[in-house]
Amino acid sequence: MLTLKLAYRNILRQRRRSLLTAFSMAGGYMLFVFSMSLLEGSWSNVVDIFTLDHTGHIQIHKDDYAKRAKIHKTIEDPKAIESTLKNHAAVTGWAPRVYSAALAYGGSKTAPAKIFGIDPTLEPTVTRILKKVSEGEYFSSQPNPDGYFPAMIGRGLANTLKLGVGDEIVLISSGADGSIANDIFSITAIIGNTTSFDRLGVFLPISAAQEFLAMGGDVHEYALLARNKHDNEQLAADLQKLLPGLTVSPWQQIEATFYRTMQSDKQGNYFTMALIVFIVFIGVLNTVLMSVLERTREFGVLKSIGCRPSELIKLIFIETVMLASISITAGLALILPVIIWFTEVGIKLDISVDMGGVVFDTMKGEFSAYVIFMPMGFMLLTAALISLPPGLRAARILPRVALGSH
Amino acid sequence: MKTVIETKDLVRKFGEAETQVTALSHVSTSIKEGEFTAIIGPSGSGKTTLLQLIGGLDEPDGGDVLLSGTNIANMSGKQLSDFRRDHIGFIFQSYNLIPVLSAEENIEYIMLLQGVSAAERKARVREMLALVGLEGLGDRRPAQLSGGQQQRVAVARAMASKPDIILADEPTANLDSTTGIALLDTMRDLNAQLNMTFVFSTHDQKIMDRADRLIHLEDGVIQLDETRQS
Numbered sequence: 001m002l003t004l005k006l007a008y009r010n011i012l013r014q015r016r017r018s019l020l021t022a023f024s025m026a027g028g029y030m031l032f033v034f035s036m037s038l039l040e041g042s043w044s045n046v047v048d049i050f051t052l053d054h055t056g057h058i059q060i061h062k063d064d065y066a067k068r069a070k071i072h073k074t075i076e077d078p079k080a081i082e083s084t085l086k087n088h089a090a091v092t093g094w095a096p097r098v099y100s101a102a103l104a105y106g107g108s109k110t111a112p113a114k115i116f117g118i119d120p121t122l123e124p125t126v127t128r129i130l131k132k133v134s135e136g137e138y139f140s141s142q143p144n145p146d147g148y149f150p151a152m153i154g155r156g157l158a159n160t161l162k163l164g165v166g167d168e169i170v171l172i173s174s175g176a177d178g179s180i181a182n183d184i185f186s187i188t189a190i191i192g193n194t195t196s197f198d199r200l201g202v203f204l205p206i207s208a209a210q211e212f213l214a215m216g217g218d219v220h221e222y223a224l225l226a227r228n229k230h231d232n233e234q235l236a237a238d239l240q241k242l243l244p245g246l247t248v249s250p251w252q253q254i255e256a257t258f259y260r261t262m263q264s265d266k267q268g269n270y271f272t273m274a275l276i277v278f279i280v281f282i283g284v285l286n287t288v289l290m291s292v293l294e295r296t297r298e299f300g301v302l303k304s305i306g307c308r309p310s311e312l313i314k315l316i317f318i319e320t321v322m323l324a325s326i327s328i329t330a331g332l333a334l335i336l337p338v339i340i341w342f343t344e345v346g347i348k349l350d351i352s353v354d355m356g357g358v359v360f361d362t363m364k365g366e367f368s369a370y371v372i373f374m375p376m377g378f379m380l381l382t383a384a385l386i387s388l389p390p391g392l393r394a395a396r397i398l399p400r401v402a403l404g405s406h
Numbered sequence: 407m408k409t410v411i412e413t414k415d416l417v418r419k420f421g422e423a424e425t426q427v428t429a430l431s432h433v434s435t436s437i438k439e440g441e442f443t444a445i446i447g448p449s450g451s452g453k454t455t456l457l458q459l460i461g462g463l464d465e466p467d468g469g470d471v472l473l474s475g476t477n478i479a480n481m482s483g484k485q486l487s488d489f490r491r492d493h494i495g496f497i498f499q500s501y502n503l504i505p506v507l508s509a510e511e512n513i514e515y516i517m518l519l520q521g522v523s524a525a526e527r528k529a530r531v532r533e534m535l536a537l538v539g540l541e542g543l544g545d546r547r548p549a550q551l552s553g554g555q556q557q558r559v560a561v562a563r564a565m566a567s568k569p570d571i572i573l574a575d576e577p578t579a580n581l582d583s584t585t586g587i588a589l590l591d592t593m594r595d596l597n598a599q600l601n602m603t604f605v606f607s608t609h610d611q612k613i614m615d616r617a618d619r620l621i622h623l624e625d626g627v628i629q630l631d632e633t634r635q636s
Contacts, residue, residue: 002511002518009506301502304463305516305563306491308484400464403498 007318011326014291018323021287025327025379028280030335032273032375037339037365039269043262044366047229050258051251052128054197056095056223057232058239059254061247065220066254071100071176074218075246084242085224090235093125094224098209102181104153104202105170106161113157113202115173117209117219126223129203132196136165136189141205144186149208151185156199158190165189171202175214183212273375277382285386288320292390299394300402309395316391317384324383328376336372343367410474410570410603411437411460417468418455418626429455430626432469437605437619439570442597444617445607452626453607454575460605461494461573462486474570491519495564497574497606501556503548509535509559510544516567534562538592554585561593565602574606578613590616 011018051057059066060081065073075081078096085094098117103110120140124130130138139150151169163169167187175181185204192198210217226232236250252259292299299312342365352361365371416433419426430452437443445453458464459471462478471478473493478486490496503512510531517527535544538558548556557577564572574593578586590613597604608614622630 002507002515005511006504006507006515013506297502298504300463301496301498301504303487304461304490304496304498304502306487306489306494306519306567308487308519310484311519398464399462400458403458403463403502 003315003318004322007315007322010291010295010315010319011323014294017287017290021284022323022327022330024280024283025324025383026331026334028277029328029331029375029379030338031276032379033331033335033339033371034342034365035269035273036371036375037342037367038363039266040368040371041343041365042363043266045360045364046262047251049360050197050255051225051229052126053132054127054223055251055254056126057226057229057251058224058236059249059251060222060224060239060243061220061249063247066247066249069099069220071174071213071215071220074098074176074215074220075222076218078217078219078222081222081243081246084239085222088235088239088242090227090231090238092225092227093122094222095119095122095126096206096219097123097221097223098206098213098215098218099220100173100209100213102171102173102202104157104161105172106163106167109161111157111160111200113153113171113200114198115171115209115213116198116201116203117206117213118203119206126225129191132192133189134192136187139188139203139205141207143208146186148184148186149205150188152189152191152203153187154191154196154199154201155193156196157202158187159194160200163187169202171212173213175212176218177214179214181212181214274378277375277379281382281386284320284324284383285389288316288387288390289393291319292316292394296394296397296402296405299397300399300405303397303399303402312394313388313391316394317387320383320387321380324380328379332372332376339365339367339371407438407440408474409436410439411435411605412472412475413456413460413469414472415469416456416459416466416471418452418459418464419467428626430459430466433623433626433628434469435621435628435631437603439603440597440601441619442594442604442617443606443619443621444614445605445621445623446609446614447607447623447629448609451623453609453623455626456623457573457575457605457607460571461496462490463496491516491567493570495567495569495572495602497557497560497564497572497577499576499579501548501553501560501580503556503559503563505548508545508547509540509551509555509562512548512559513544513563513566516563520567530566531562534566537565537596538562552585554581554589557581557585557589558592561589561596565596565600569602571603571605574604576607576609578608578610583610583612586610587612587616 062073062075085091096119100115102113102115104113139152143149165187168184169187170184172182226235233250236248240248346362346364349361349363414434416430418430419428421427433456445456447453459466481489513531513534514527517530535541538561540555540558578589593604594616614620618634620632621628
């Protein structure tokens with residue numbers, strides 16, 4: 001207690017200097033937290049865009065379907081998987097899918113297309129597909145009065161084939177059994193825009209797609225959402241244990257290139273932030289060194305009365321970390337409302353960004369324990385390290401020399 | 407009485423080559439337990455250097471310092487710190503109290519280093535303040551005390567750890583003569599009561615008159631070692 005008291009009073013000796021140092025550290029911490037919030041918030045938005053657009057947080061496939069898709073690599077017992085997913089507390093939504101390439105006809109035009117067989121009820125529990133309906137109405141599993149199953153087509157395909165809502169589209173593909181698949185579908189909606197990943201897609205009710213592709217009840221993929229998106233890799237590992245015959249992949253594996261790019265960008269930003277903190281702490285080092293130099297004689301006295309060198313290091317360590325803690329606490333009190341506002345309200349962008357049919361017009365931050373405590377831990381660690389050179393200097397000085405200084 | 411301090415052929419030089427000064431030249435002496443010894447001599451005679459070498463605050467260029475038979479040259483930095491903490495009390499010419507600590511806290515701090523319990527620390531602080539006649543002034547910071555009071559706190563601090571030896575470097579030099587003599591009388595009383603060994607340097611005749619033994623230093627050499635009747 002007396003050591004803490006001594007450290008605290010030493011901080012207050014040069015109030016103006018300590019205050020300036022505290023301002024500098026508090027400012028550094030606020031900048032660090034704000035940058036982290038912006039960085040994590042931006043990337044989190046981007047991750048949400050593609051995970052909620054299509055990928056989901058986790059995907060389940062047969063073998064290596066995710067890397068080398070073949071129509072016959074199907075999940076053959078969907079009911080068992082659905083039961084597992086339904087009963088897992090960490091899974092908030094899941095949806096089965098089938099895929100195939102096709103040739104699409106509209107009037108006298110043809111174009112390559114990709115068939116997405118989705119469950120009209122379950123798909124919206126995983127993705128934002130309802131928001132991507134730019135024209136027409138989201139479909140159901142039921143055929144229209146003429147007996148044609150509904151289809152939703154991508155904006156790119158609609159433009160190429162000059163098709164609109166209410167028109168018919170003809171699809172030709174090959175079935176899983178090797179047969180030629182061809183059928184007519186009635187367009188109920190146009191999905192996304194010309195930049196969407198599914199701009200050349202044809203969405204069919206999964207039952208219609210399975211029938212069209214002669215797949216029976218098999219599916220190619222389950223996409224699912226985790227209750228906590230940050231825990232998706234752990235959840236994938238848990239599910240992998242429950243579903244040993246299948247391949248369970250977190251989005252980080254599905255979108256490996258993107259993930260590596262994101263990590264590289266984050267590391268670059270962390271480096272920049274660390275550089276800012278380093279610059280802040282050069283000033284702090286100067287303050288601590290000044291403080292130690294001014295008190296050289298006192299350190300001589302303390303050594304004379306039996307203070308071990310390690311105790312002097314400890315005293316300077318406590319002083320520096322205490323000053324950093326006070327500064328960080330003040331910085332936290334100031335930045336917290338800003339981060340909460342930035343996360344809840346955000347900054348309105350002058351120009352809105354259309355990400356595959358989902359419009360983002362607000363830049364938001366992230367408010368999480370990581371954003372608050374990672375900079376805190378980093379700064380306290382830096383403060384602790386910064387205290388070592390002055391501490392070692394005080395510890396090493398010969399008492400006679402220290403007592404002779406003024 | 408056993409010998410608590412012994413110096414053998416102690417040599418200390420400062421500076422290099424042409425500017426080198428020999429502060430102590432082959433100083434050998436011994437001091438017994440409970441002695442009240444003054445090291446006297448003019449400025450620059452080596453009094454402070456001798457006290458610093460005895461207290462392990464400096465390293466000799468030659469010779470040995472044995473405290474209660476232990477050669478302090480063989481000790482590591484940590485061992486020497488612990489030895490000073492438990493066996494030696496220092497009183498400096500310019501008091502050297504920690505300015506941000508109160509008188510009580512200055513006295514208490516050394517006991518904290520010794521690992522003394524909080525209750526015992528408080529009790530000993532009260533006892534030490536009473537011994538040096540500063541009851542009621544314990545909560546004052548050094549800046550709120552007179553020079554004589556500060557030096558009394560320094561004496562209390564030096565004694566709080568219950569050391570075997572108290573080394574005092576010109577403890578009265580910054581005090582007026584009345585205060586200085588009163589402080590020396592306090593030290594003398596404590597020496598008599600507690601049988602602690604006191605070694606102090608001075609060049610004040612009135613102060614040296616109170617010592618049992620006078621070691622005359624001149625140009626780093628002991629010129630005379632005189633034991634007096636008290």
